[in-house]
Amino acid sequence: MTEQFDVVVIGAGPAGLSAALNLVRARRKVLVLDSNRPRNAATFASHGFVTRDGISPLELRRLGREELEAYEGATFAKAVVSAIEPGFVVTAGASYQASAVVIATGLTEKFPALPSLRTFYGTSIHSCVECDAYEYADAPIALIGETDDLAERALLISQWSRDLIVFTNAVGRITADEETRLAERGVSVDRRAVADVAGDRDGLSGIVLADGDVIPRSAAFVRPMYSTNLGYAASLGLATTAEGWLEIDDSGRTSVPGVYAAGDSTAPGPQQLIVAAGAGARVASAVNRDLLA
Template sequence: MSDQPEARAGEAFDHEAFDHKAYDHAAFDHEAYDCVVVGAGPAGLSAALNLTRARQRVLVVDSDRPRHAATMLSHGFITRDGVPPHELRRIAREELERYPEAEVLRRASVDSISRDDGSAQAGDAWGSAAAHPFTVRISGRTAAGARTVRSRTVLVATGLRETLPALPSIRAFYGMSLFSCAACDGYEQGDGPVALIGETDDLYARALLVGQWSSTVTVFTNGVAPLTAHEETALGDRGIRVERRVIDDLEGERGAIAAVRLADGERIPVTGGFVRPLWHPIVGFLGALDLDTDDSGHLVTDRDGRTSLPGVYAAGDVAAPGPQQLIVAAGAGARAAAIITHDLLGVTTAH
């Protein structure tokens, strides 16, 4: 194990034991950074912007495969309500890349991150293993894009991958008339008949939530979701119908869902809907760090984004099960950036 402090998430951070020595940035090694940000969604880009404005040298590794790529419009982001998510990313990257302290690697991914066991000493050179204990191995879409860099800290903002119910046409409607986030897209559903499709054990709670935005909701369990008889009765008392039969497919044209077709051939008309995917935090490249995770695989952090290993932070959907909104992730990234700067300096002030 490392000589760095072993505080677990939520425990007090040992500033005296952690390396927070000031370095001469004018003499930096071009492959050494104050922070490597893994992921360029709202959490990662927000963190990177705030870190660069604190004059930290930052490398952002952007796979350019955002989970919201299928979504036409984003909502609930102050000053940007109704803006396409790809436009938010474009603006954020453009703003970040104005700063000389920031570097963005596009169409790249992190293969692994390891941590040197040595502890920093006064006089350690910028870019040395002691001063920059994290080694980050990066690959691009071609062999020429491979790089290995060192960093004082790492921020994980990789988000989630999703597995949708196995319906043949579901991708044709996902992001256009079928969504996963009720808070993000519920308002536009109006009062038309809405479907909630899912096979997860939280379907009852999701149905109650979707009922906030639509008065005509049908929950489709696809024959497998574990809704109890008591839960079905409780939903019925709220005017929410439960359909337990197996789904054959979805019907509609040009991204607009029109009906859920059941295996027995019956069609249930809908004008929109929600789906409850299975979520998979993107953390496979972190195996060598042995970070604490919860039962769902999310990274466990304290309220400031510190993981169980000092020097590694997490923000956005990879670190918590929700709410999965762009503005929430961006706020988490900004907070983590402030904490990283404070930790590197060894200060504990709230401002």
């Protein structure tokens, strides 16, 4: 028989765990399904989470799961969700039926194709400015990306260091007006193609350009291309934005009654763990109230 739950939460990052914790404290029977492949697994330390500044993201997940599983109504399963059928039958190896579903599966990152980028990702190359820029205050920093919002991100990084060079990899778009504004803050733009990044066991040392130049840098921020992980929910017909984000109201309700979303799959913004956790708590409140109705 299909096991019954009040709520199935898909994803055990800070959004999913926060939603699940608040729901089980509302005496809901909650199942959390997670593949255990977080995109911040390479990061040694996360920042900005009050009382947990500097903690490993994996340790934060472990603590969150430990707290959740202390409650009688909580169940956790390591599993990949393959489908959600109408009626909220969730398939993840086994089948589970729920009165409500919370989607908290986050995003997938696609980086510029630089062979050694992953070697330094999470140590001296990062994607979240708000999370990691403080550690590189006044250091020589690179911003590498291929999108049309590089100027905006560069202005943000310049709050921490103005020894900043933006590398567009001959793809990213920065207008003349944007370049002028960046120059006023001491930020320069290099539009040449990037071949790779260089460094050693101590960290990043430079950006290797296709023409052979190596520009010394001790840290870098990379601008990924983001995509959502929502193939398993295709049968639900959830409304999305033109960019692929889930459309939600202020409480995390999607276009399908009974389906909610929290975290990075709902909108671009600061990729901070504490932001996702707050969204999960907000969604839990909406789910509990809606189930009462």
